[in-house]
Amino acid sequence: MVQDSIQVLQTQGYKVTKPRRQVLAILNGAQRPLSPYDIQRLLRQQGKHLNHVTIYRILDLFCSLNLAHKLLSTGGFVKCVLGDKEGCHRFMVCHRCGTLQEFADEGLCQEENEFTRNFDFHTKYHLSESSGLCSNCYRKQHQKQGNA
């Protein structure tokens, strides 16, 4: 997974530096979106020190290469897991446990494009997040409250 991203860096002419590898590793191991300072904190726990400015710049780069995404709802960063899959990359975010799943579907994109086309608007890309409950949390919720 990290290896794929390193490939992208190389083929695009960007250097594969230690800081970039470290940020990749953190994003890869994360279960939730991380802020730049989150990343710095997690690295520090491993005895590694990265300047926050460096982290900002690396995240900018990763987002521009689609190696990472910035979530709309929280502003946190996550590693992209879809690679070059067609269609805009979207997220399901569980508002209970915070876990998140990335997905894409060209059909959805088309529907949205057609819809906005009625307003004479020419869509380039979509930012889209679905907020709700993941299967686990949905189950727990219903155990607690019985049925509601």
Place this chain on the structure above:
Amino acid sequence: MVQDSIQVLQTQGYKVTKPRRQVLAILNGAQRPLSPYDIQRLLRQQGKHLNHVTIYRILDLFCSLNLAHKLLSTGGFVKCVLGDKEGCHRFMVCHRCGTLQEFADEGLCQEENEFTRNFDFHTKYHLSESSGLCSNCYRKQHQKQGNA
């Protein structure tokens, strides 16, 4: 338009103060998302002074009452123009001139819900922003570059 919002404030038991009316007026006249400091600046140009903290608090309130929305991509605030219309409120944002249009469509919401249902995810609401070119900018773009 502003009158409707004032109605909402009153019926919900919130006071209709001068600062709130001023912020409403600014949002109402704006063609693009505004930051709290943008609003302060615009008011100052009219010789009116509002503390930035006050503006933050007013915007928080407006968002909680759905009188305004905070755009997630840019962080700017816009007046809600859909009122209670069914379906999640979505935005088209022109990345050239910054103008924005709000819309909603229950069909889109359903499609997205059904799709995420395949992942055993239970969607509560959607966050969605379409980025592209408004009709004006699309035309200009094509005049400049001929055809591409």
Place this chain on the structure above:
DNA sequence: ATCGTTGCAAAACCTTTGCACCAAT
């Protein structure tokens, strides 16, 4: 050796908090 990257210091900017005062009801 080179040029892209990083680290550092500093600044700018954004957002929040607590409390005293004010003003809409």
Place this chain on the structure above:
DNA sequence: ATTGGTGCAAAGGTTTTGCAACGAT
């Protein structure tokens, strides 16, 4: 008169900038 709102001062957090030094190629 009451109570919610506002202003102010201050603090805390986030993001950006410029430049010198470093290191991946």
